[in-house]
Amino acid sequence: MSLVNEIQAMNPVYNKWYMDDGGIVGDIELLQKVWDLIKSRGPELGLHLNASKCEWSWLNPECKLPCPIRNGNVDADQIKLVPHAEIQMLGVPLGSDHFVSDFVSKKLLGRLSATVDKLVDFEDSQAATYLLRVSYSIVRAVHFMRTVPLSQWVEQAKTFDSMVRKAIEDILGCPMSDLTFAQASLTPKLGGLGLRKTVEHADLAFFASWHESQLTAHETWTPRADQPKSYLPQKQASFNFDTSMHAYLVDQAPNDREAQRLRRSAQPHACGYITATPSSEDGYDTVMKPRIFRVAVLYRLGLAVIPEPIPCPLCEQPINVFGDHATCCAKSGDLIVRHNAIRNLVDNIAAHGMLAPVMEKKGILGPTSGRRPGDVSIPLWSQGKGLAIDVAVTSPLTLSSVRLPEPCEEYAVSQKHKKYDLSFEGTEYRHGVRDLGRDQRGRPGRAPLPLSLCSKAPRPRAQLVLRPRLGPPVLHPAAHGFPVDLDSHRWPRVPRAHARCSSCQRLGTHPHHCCLSHHPIHPHHLHDSPHCHDYRT
Numbered sequence: 244m245s246l247v248n249e250i251q252a253m254n255p256v257y258n259k260w261y262m263d264d265g266g267i268v269g270d271i272e273l274l275q276k277v278w279d280l281i282k283s284r285g286p287e288l289g290l291h292l293n294a295s296k297c298e299w300s301w302l303n304p305e306c307k308l309p310c311p312i313r314n315g316n317v318d319a320d321q322i323k324l325v326p327h328a329e330i331q332m333l334g335v336p337l338g339s340d341h342f343v344s345d346f347v348s349k350k351l352l353g354r355l356s357a358t359v360d361k362l363v364d365f366e367d368s369q370a371a372t373y374l375l376r377v378s379y380s381i382v383r384a385v386h387f388m389r390t391v392p393l394s395q396w397v398e399q400a401k402t403f404d405s406m407v408r409k410a411i412e413d414i415l416g417c418p419m420s421d422l423t424f425a426q427a428s429l430t431p432k433l434g435g436l437g438l439r440k441t442v443e444h445a446d447l448a449f450f451a452s453w454h455e456s457q458l459t460a461h462e463t464w465t466p467r468a469d470q471p472k473s474y475l476p477q478k479q480a481s482f483n484f485d486t487s488m489h490a491y492l493v494d495q496a497p498n499d500r501e502a503q504r505l506r507r508s509a510q511p512h513a514c515g516y517i518t519a520t521p522s523s524e525d526g527y528d529t530v531m532k533p534r535i536f537r538v539a540v541l542y543r544l545g546l547a548v549i550p551e552p553i554p555c556p557l558c559e560q561p562i563n564v565f566g567d568h569a570t571c572c573a574k575s576g577d578l579i580v581r582h583n584a585i586r587n588l589v590d591n592i593a594a595h596g597m598l599a600p601v602m603e604k605k606g607i608l609g610p611t612s613g614r615r616p617g618d619v620s621i622p623l624w625s626q627g628k629g630l631a632i633d634v635a636v637t638s639p640l641t642l643s644s645v646r647l648p649e650p651c652e653e654y655a656v657s658q659k660h661k662k663y664d665l666s667f668e669g670t671e672y673r674h675g676v677r678d679l680g681r682d683q684r685g686r687p688g689r690a691p692l693p694l695s696l697c698s699k700a701p702r703p704r705a706q707l708v709l710r711p712r713l714g715p716p717v718l719h720p721a722a723h724g725f726p727v728d729l730d731s732h733r734w735p736r737v738p739r740a741h742a743r744c745s746s747c748q749r750l751g752t753h754p755h756h757c758c759l760s761h762h763p764i765h766p767h768h769l770h771d772s773p774h775c776h777d778y779r780t
Contacts (some may be wrong), residue, residue: 246284249276259460263290266332268302271311278312298325311360335390340624347387351403353377361404363413369536370520371414372436376517380407381439384691387451389477392467393445400441407438415537423544426505427490430482431517433489434543443488444481451477476527499645500567507639517543542566571638580638584633586618593621605751607670630665633659 250267251258257268267277282292290574294314301308304327314320328339336346359379365371381388384403393400408742411427412418419427429435430445446469454474457464468473475483489509496502507513516539519529531539541548547564555562556572586602593600604620617631625628635652637644644650 246281246288246290249280249284261333268662274523275312294320294322299323300325300327300330302327304328327658333628334386339393343391343395344399345390348402350752351384351387351399352406355383355403355406359410363410365414365520366533366535368414369531372517372540373521375407375410375414378411380437381441381444384441385446385448388441388445388448392449393442397442400445402443404440411436411438411744415540417537417541424487424494424547426508429485431491431514432482432509433485434505435485436517436540439481439485443484444477446479447475447484448477451475451480464605472725493696500640501545503639503645507650508543513553539568567638567640571641582618582634582636585636589617589632589634590771593619599623603690605633607667612768632661635659640672657727704752 247260247265248257253269253273255267255269255273255277257266259266267274269277279289281349299310299312299322306327308323310324312322314322326338329342330337333663334350336343359375362371362375362379384400387396388415408424426434427436427438428440429437429587430439431437444644450470453464453467453470455476469766489505493502493505496505503525509754516531517527517538521530523530538548542565545565546565549562549564552564555568555572555574558572560567560568569577590600590602598621601620601622602618604617607617607620618634619632621630621632635654635658637651639645639647639650641671642651642716
């Protein structure tokens with residue numbers, strides 16, 4: 244830093260350094276002094292000049308003179324003379340438009356085609372899509388997006404976007420229209436696949452970088468003519484663009500069904516199977532079979548999942564090419580299977596939180612005709628009252644729901660709360676309109692598609708948070724914490740008061756010495772115990 248300050252004291256036109264890479268602009272006499280200073284003072288600071296890696300450029304494009312600074316008599320040890328049109332610094336081309344476009348083409352597109360072709364050949368379409376999103380799409384172009392104006396490499400940006408589009412079409416085995424790929428280009432939070440287009444986001448990234456670099460340099464620069472006056476970070480600017488594009492797609496939707504599909508695909512956590520790391524290291528909860536993944540993505544993008552409409556083999560109702568009827572057919576028993584899967588999941592989460600949940604608890608509403616409004620009941624939740632959670636599997640694409648802005652909430656109010664709220668008065672369970680989640684377009688075969696969670700809940704409010712990369716979903720009540728080791732992503736397992744020994748099947752609440760495992764078993768041991776055994780309730 245002291246050396247940089249000494250150079251700055253000479254009043255150069257430009258003096259910027261990044262680690263040991265520096266750029267200095269000034270007249271010949273000043274640059275000669277800087278050279279001598281670095282050569283004499285640098286070694287004691289660990290900075291040794293390598294003339295063959297240094298570059299000299301004349302700012303006058305017409306000047307063809309050699310570099311005036313000599314380093315010995317060996318030509319290989321001299322400072323390299325770089326033409327004005329070919330100047331670059333730190334991997335950023337600063338020369339002519341032709342040089343910049345060729346530079347970007349070589350660095351960005353050089354080996355990308357061969358690499359993307361290998362992704363297409365993956366037998367695992369989920370892993371291929373994940374790698375395309377996080378390693379080979381717009382992330383590869385961010386360096387140039389933030390450092391080079393798009394006008395200098397717009398053709399290369401279009402070519403890059405075309406390669407990404409072809410790759411995802413080949414991975415899914417389905418061509419996309421411009422509107423479909425426009426949805427795929429959105430962030431997963433808004434119903435897309437995260438394959439953003441460089442031509443749409445490059446200017447946003449460049450202007451954000453311009454403002455941030457100016458602040459870092461503590462200087463005042465002259466804005467470009469096409470530059471917005473207000474500053475937005477790249478992340479926020481790109482999200483704002485995606486939000487506008489999503490609204491445009493909803494507005495351009497050909498029918499109510501498509502508009503509702505776009506709206507529900509942008510609901511919280513509906514992108515879980517898109518953003519989850521497809522790794523089996525912590526189990527198979529985030530891994531999907533290739534065909535299941537492709538069908539889920541096609542359904543998310545509004546593409547056909549079957550070639551032509553067919554009658555349902557169970558109820559004879561028509562199944563359209565999008566497969567909507569398969570998500571709500573009442574004759575297949577699939578609704579019950581999905582309902583019970585979510586009920587068991589919520590019960591398991593509450594059990595991990597040591598809330599002592601009870602499934603299908605009877606008598607909540609007193610001596611009634613067997614009504615059980617609590618699929619999962621928590622005896623003590625808040626203010627001495629319990630919590631009854633009612634799970635409902637719904638579809639936002641049915642004729643009765645397709646025009647509703649919030650079909651899950653509407654179902655909760657009209658079907659659940661209307662039926663049970665008055666009956667809760669005077670019971671040990673509090674009630675109120677609190678939804679645990681919204682209907683989501685999840686992945687078929689793994690999670691309900693879509694699902695609704697309606698609850699009779701008091702304050703404090705509960706929220707179902709899906710964390711596919713950290714393991715099981717987490718129920719976060721305001722007054723309760725959960726034991727979880729975020730470093731190892733392993734969850735302590737605390738069995739209920741009455742637990743079965745996994746070896747001898749003995750049921751009890753007290754420690755015992757298992758006659759089969761020869762290890763002491765205690766109903767309150769943790770899963771990480773050296774004598775751990777799985778308990779079955």
